[in-house]
Amino acid sequence: MIFNPDKMAFGRHETFALRYGWLSKGFQAMEEKKGIFESDDATVRLGVGKNMVIAIKYWLRACQMIDPVENIPTDLGGELLSIDGFDPYLEDEATIWLLHWLLATNAELATSWFWFFNRFHKPEFTGQELGTALTDFVNDKVVNKKKPAAATLSNDASLIPRMYTQSTGNGRTPIEDALDSPFSLLKLVTQSAGGRSYQSRPMARPDLPIGILGYAVCGMFDMRKTRSIPIEDFMYSKDNYPAIGSVFRLTESDLVTKLEKLVDYIPGIFDIRDTAGQHQLFLSESTDAMTFIVEHYNNRSKDIAA
Structure with missing residues (x-):
C-alpha cells in the first residue's frame, strides 16, 4: 500500500476496464480449478476472449482478491467472493467501496489508480490534462528504470474516468464498452454535461459504510x-x-x-x-x-x- 517508485505497474489490463461479474466469475472459476487463467479452456470457462482472461486476472490481483505472487485467493477474497462468502455477486454497495479502497491503495500493481486518488487533486480536468499529469508524475518518479510507453500511460489515464463515470448512453459506443464498471456506482468521478471534462471533488459521502x-x-x-x-x-x-x-x-x-x-x-x-x-x-x-x-x-x- 505504500508507494515505492521501484515497484510500479502500468497497462496490465489489456485496455479493458473492470466489468460487472468479472471478479465473481474469475474468482469462483479459480476456486474450482487452480491455474484456470493459464489453462487452455480459460476462454470457454470464463466466456470471454483471451485478452479479457488476462484482464480479469489482472483486476483480481489489482483489487487484492488473489495474491500476485502465489496466484491463490487472499483471505479477504475468500471471505467476500467465494460462493458462500459475504457478497459473491457484489450485491452490497459496501463491497464496491471496499474494492475501490483496495484498488486505489495498491501502489505496486495499480500505480495509476494510486496516483489519481492520492496525488491528483484537481477537481475538474479534461482527459488530456489527466494524461499529461500522469506522464509528468511518472517522469518525475521513474529515474533509474525504464519508463512505460506513452501509449501505455495514455491508456491508463483514459481508463480511470471510464471506470468511475456512468455511461451516457451514446449510441455510437459499442454495447460492451458502454457497460458501466461497478465503480461507477460510487460517483467519485462525474462527467460534465457536454462530455468535455470530468469532476472529482471532495464531498460528503453518505453511502460509505x-x-x-x-x-x-x-x-x-x-x-x-x-x-x-x-x-x-x-x-x-x-x-x-x-x-x-x-x-x-x-x-x-x-x-x-x-x-x-x-x-x-x-x-x-x-x-x-x-x-x-x-x-x-x-x-x-x-x-x-x-x-x-x-x-x-x-x-x-x-x-x-x-
Whole structure:
C-alpha cells in the first residue's frame, strides 16, 4: 500500500476496464480449478476472449482478491467472493467501496489508480490534462528504470474516468464498452454535461459504510506501525502513504464525522484525542481489520452509512 517508485505497474489490463461479474466469475472459476487463467479452456470457462482472461486476472490481483505472487485467493477474497462468502455477486454497495479502497491503495500493481486518488487533486480536468499529469508524475518518479510507453500511460489515464463515470448512453459506443464498471456506482468521478471534462471533488459521502471505513483505518495503522495518527494524515496523502480522505474524496468535515462514528461503531478500539493542539486518532486496542468487515456483513442493518 505504500508507494515505492521501484515497484510500479502500468497497462496490465489489456485496455479493458473492470466489468460487472468479472471478479465473481474469475474468482469462483479459480476456486474450482487452480491455474484456470493459464489453462487452455480459460476462454470457454470464463466466456470471454483471451485478452479479457488476462484482464480479469489482472483486476483480481489489482483489487487484492488473489495474491500476485502465489496466484491463490487472499483471505479477504475468500471471505467476500467465494460462493458462500459475504457478497459473491457484489450485491452490497459496501463491497464496491471496499474494492475501490483496495484498488486505489495498491501502489505496486495499480500505480495509476494510486496516483489519481492520492496525488491528483484537481477537481475538474479534461482527459488530456489527466494524461499529461500522469506522464509528468511518472517522469518525475521513474529515474533509474525504464519508463512505460506513452501509449501505455495514455491508456491508463483514459481508463480511470471510464471506470468511475456512468455511461451516457451514446449510441455510437459499442454495447460492451458502454457497460458501466461497478465503480461507477460510487460517483467519485462525474462527467460534465457536454462530455468535455470530468469532476472529482471532495464531498460528503453518505453511502460509505462505517464498517468499510474501519477496515481502511486499520490498514493505515498497520502500514504506519503506530498507535496514533493525526487526523490530517487521514485526509491528505503524505510520505508515500495513501489517505482515506483522498481515496474516498471526502471533505474534511465529513471525514471527521465518520471517524467520530467509527469510535462508537465497535467501542474500545479507537479514540479521538487532542494532543498538543493536534487532533489524533488513537488505536486503543489492536484488532484485525477483518473485524470491521465481519461486523458490517453480519449486521448490515446496523451499519448505516454516515
